[in-house]
Amino acid sequence: MMPFEPGFFARAAFAAGAAVVLSGASLSGASAAEKTYTMKISLPTLNDSLHQYGKNLAAAVEKDSGGRIKAEVYPASQLGSVPRQIEGAQFGAIECVIEPPEYFTGLDERFEVMAAPGLVNSMDNGERVAADPAVTKLMFSLGESKGLHGVALFMATPSQIVSRTPIRHLADFKGKKLRIFSSDFQSTALERLGATPIAMTLGDVLPAIQQGTIDGAIAALAVYVPMHYQDAAKYVTNTGQPSIFLITELSKKWLATLPPDLPAMIEKDAADQARAIHSFALDFNDRMVKAWVAAGGELIDLPPDEQAKMLATLASVGTDVSKNKPALAEAYKIVSDAAQRTR
Secondary structure, X not given: OOXXXXXXXXXXXHHHHXXXXXXXXXXXXXXXXXXXXXXXXXXXXXXXXXXXXXXXXXXXXXXXXXXXXXXXXXXXXXXXXXXXXXXXXXXXXXXXXXXXXXXXXXXXXXXXXXXXXOOOOOHHHHHHHHHOHHHHHHHHHOOHHHOEEEEEEEEEXXXXXXXXXXXXXXXXXXXXXXXXOXXXXXXXXXXXXXXXXXXXXXXXXXXXXXXXXXXXXXXOHHHHOOOOHHHOOOEEEOOOOOEEEEEEEEEHHHHOOOOOOHHHHXXXXXXXXXXXXXXXXXXXXXXXXXXXXXXXXEEEXXXXXXXXXXHHHHOOHHHHHHOOOHHXXXXXXXXXXXXXXXX
């Protein structure tokens, strides 16, 4: 029998150990590739363009991940009030939230710039602003230091005011308590019209109208119709201002747990679906007009001269609110410049 060379057993032991390590690494890599990740998508509304976007995003990430991501959509604030949803995303309990940017102003006041009155003059203009590289660079950066990663922005609808008693003229705004998003732009705009602005999250609005705590609210038919507002407040005034945008924010804590190929895939799907929802939103908004009237609601347009006067009154709100806040002023200039470029 041939004798073993010196060091043979040591080399054999090393080779065996290396094989085990490599095998373990291979199994570990395979296990990571096969692991399923839950993606809870949380949003405040129901059966509208935002809800449809959430469902489309869920379907896209499941398909493009090959089933490695299992997406669950939670509309109508099922996972808690808007502040709780945002906190959940910051701390990794909720993987994705889709909200109006103004809802994030507690994290950074620049989130509210998309709510400036007179910013855009049509859905198509809003769509182009939401896709503008300077705007997306700004908006997606605002949550980065707060545990959020922005990936999509789109315009859902112009806003309208729902009220218990009709607002047919500018004079009818005076003295009314109207719900707003948490935004200095919105509060300043309503104050200029003589109304009292009250910041309130969506889940609290309908009960407040029913109880008479507020006289009405800023939102849109896309909210009023699916949530049956006409039973409490049948009058909707078409102000068209401000525009309602939505931003998609992902939890950075969750993203850090994913294999390296998935975050980029989710970003692409979110952006693609934000562009694709535009035609749906246009059609949906048209259908909501018909549905509101069919359900017994009334639609009101201000007289043309008063609508023009309202827009003139609100034209300087963005500049006036931001002029003493350098960071906000810079952000407002970015989005207002983009709005002018894309008209």
